[in-house]
Amino acid sequence: MSVHYQRHGDIGVIQIANPPVNALGQGVRSGLVNALKEGIADTDAKALVVLADGRTFIAGADIREFGKPPQAPLLPDVITHLEACPKPLIAALHGTALGGGLEVALGCHYRIALAGTRVGLPEVKLGLLPGAGGTQRLPRLVGVERALEMITSGRFVEAEEALEAGIIDAISDAKTPLEAGLAAAQEVLADAQTPRITGQLPAPAADSQAITKTLEHLNQQSPELFSPFRIVEAIQACVDAESLEAGLRRERELFLACMDSPQRAGLIHLFFAARSPHLVPDVEKASAFKHVALIGEHPLFVRLQKAAQKAGISLTSAPDEATELCLLAPNAPRDSGKARPVIALEEIGAGSDSASSKDSALSLIIAENGHIAELINVSAEPLIQQRAALTLKALRLNIVVSQQKSMLRAMHAATQQAPTSERQSALEQLSVNMAKQGFCYRESDLDLLAVEAFGYPRHLGGPHRQATLSTAAKDV
Template identity: 75%
Template sequence: MSVHYQRHGDIGVIQIANPPVNALGQAVRSGLINALEEGIADSDAKALVLLADGRTFIAGADIREFGKPPQAPLLPDVIAQLEACPKPLIAALHGTALGGGLEVALGCHYRTALEGTRVGLPEVKLGLLPGAGGTQRLPRLVGVERALEMITSGRFIEATEALEAGIIDDVSTAKTPLEAGLSAAHAVLSGQQASRITGTLPAPESDSQAITDTRERLTRETPELFSPFRIVEAIEASVTADSLQDGLRRERELFVACMDSPQRAGLIHLFFAARSPHIVPGVENASAFNQVALIGEHPLFERLQKAAQRAGIQLTDTANENTELCLIASTSHAEHPLHITTIALTKIGNQGESDTALSLVIPQSDDLIELVNLGAEPLTQQRAALTLKALRANVVVSQKRSLLNTLYEATQQAPASEKRSALEQASIGIAQQGFCYRESDIDLLAVEALGYPRHLGGPHRQAALSTAKDV
């Protein structure tokens, strides 16, 4: 079962168990309704606590359901039933409470969070808006201006800021969500803490200046995007609607419009593309190298060194008899031992051929780097990629020729007005020649490293859509 109910003394506990991130799939939504009904019917339970197993509270909706026919119960209906609970209902948060997870918490009557918890409504990053009351309940707690900033940016907020803003009611020093939830429930029952049913709070005060300023900023910074402007409309409805229900209906209309937008499909395509670009297909049971030498000087090395201790990887500045992997900066002229797996670092656009079996291509913005297999065994490339990943580097793996350099060359040879189409044409050739393991890797690199418009989902996706239209 994804959700189960049990009682601790006079407190009923609704516990979600849907690893790895307790996403709000249909089974969880249905389970919440059943467990809530069980808790309400339990005459010995004076209050209820909602919490989740594992490393996090609810990290959002189950994105795999997007684009499919909706399955009852819908999340807005689940949250409405949580909010209508006749007993005090406490949400005990830990890890992250994001998107639908935060909306669930907003539907509860009291919110306690462990230290280090982060909350947010990041739907805008997927071309969406919070569609289960987030644009209506959050402004009732934090006001219009702060709700606009939070939801249009999609940023995560630390527990201390969430407490100051009024999103949560306390930050707990307890060790577990269960301890925090039970403590908060007893405090509410004894009158030491007051619960707040968000939906019964008055509508937020009008703030036309914040609405105007946000629209102007979006028009200036991201005029091509669809969902941020719909977010403004939804938050505006939290002020102008005659009731919470009217505001929720308007929010749902705008959510459906975003769901139908091509931008949503493009952004979700990138979301999935970013999940495992470091995995070499067909390689199993690979592990990271433990002894790594960083030879020469490079800004990337500083980042790797900061993560080494936590990753359990020993870094040295010279190779020795224990070294398993060498990373050599392009400025270094040191000889590398032939028996050690070696990666040569190169800048994007560097046309020189590497004399190593693995090459690491680093764009100007080094948030995403590319590990190219020029002649190594697939297992070796996978082990090297896992090592970089353990050292907190975001890696895309490829083979035969650098995807980044191929795409970059296409942009350099094209006029400014044709750079987008040049990337799309180059992506077709990359896929045909088998340089990429996954075609989505082309899109990820083009967006993150070369500035291809994120909302379009990437050049190969656009090229594929154009081909499909022509057929």
């Protein structure tokens, strides 16, 4: 069972257990409704607490449901049930409360968060807007200007800012969400804290200046995007609607318009592309190397060193007996001792392979903007490439694995040679050719590299996807 109910003294606890991030799948949604009914019917429970197991509260929607027909109960209906609870309903937050997770919390009557909690409504990054009351309830708490900024950017908000803004009611120094939630419930029952039913708060004051400023910013920064402008419309509806219910209806209309947008499909394609670009197909039970030598000097090494301790990886400036993997800066002297895997680091703008890379089984190409890197398998066993990729990922480097030749190098050359107006089409043609030649393990890897390293429009989903769609349209 994804959600269960249990009473602690005179406090009923609704506990979500849907690892790893307590995503709001259909089982969790129906479980919340059933557990809420149980809590309301429990005459010995004077207040109810909603919390989650594991390392986080609810981190958003269940990605396994993306693209599938929605199943009842829909999240807006679940939150309507929560908000209508006749008993004080406390949300105890920890980790992250994102997207639908924050919307669930906004449907509760009081929000307490453990230190370090982050909240946010990042749906805009998937070409959507919050579709379960986020554009209607958040402005009632924080006003139009802050709601516009938060939702159109999709940024995460730290607990301290969330408290100052009124999104949460308190930060707890308790060790667990259960301790924090029970303590908050007792304070509410003792009238030491006052719960607020968000949907019953007055609509925020009109702020035409904030609306105008946001629209100007969006038209300057991302005029081609669809969902940010619909977010502005939804928040304006929060101001203008005659009731919460009317505002929610307008939000739902705008949410469904975003769902129908081609941009949403492109952004979700990239979302999935970014989940597994470091995985080598058909390699299982691989683990990161724990002892790595960084040979030579390079700015990247400074970044890796900062992440090493948290990753549990030992880094040295020269190989020793414990060394399992070497990473060579361009033109650094190669270790001629014990045979061990070597990654040759290469500069994206260099005209040809560095001397140190010619006999290396693996090459690492760093994008000029530093956002992403490509780990190419020249002649290594697949398991070695996978272990190396896991090592670099543990060191906080965004990695795409590939084989034979560098996709980053080819894309860089194509963008340098093509006129600015033709760079998108050059990347599209190149991505089709590289996929045919088998450079990539997954065609989506081409899309991810083009977007993150070369600024291909994110909402289009990447050049290979776009080229494929164009070909399909011509064939119809």
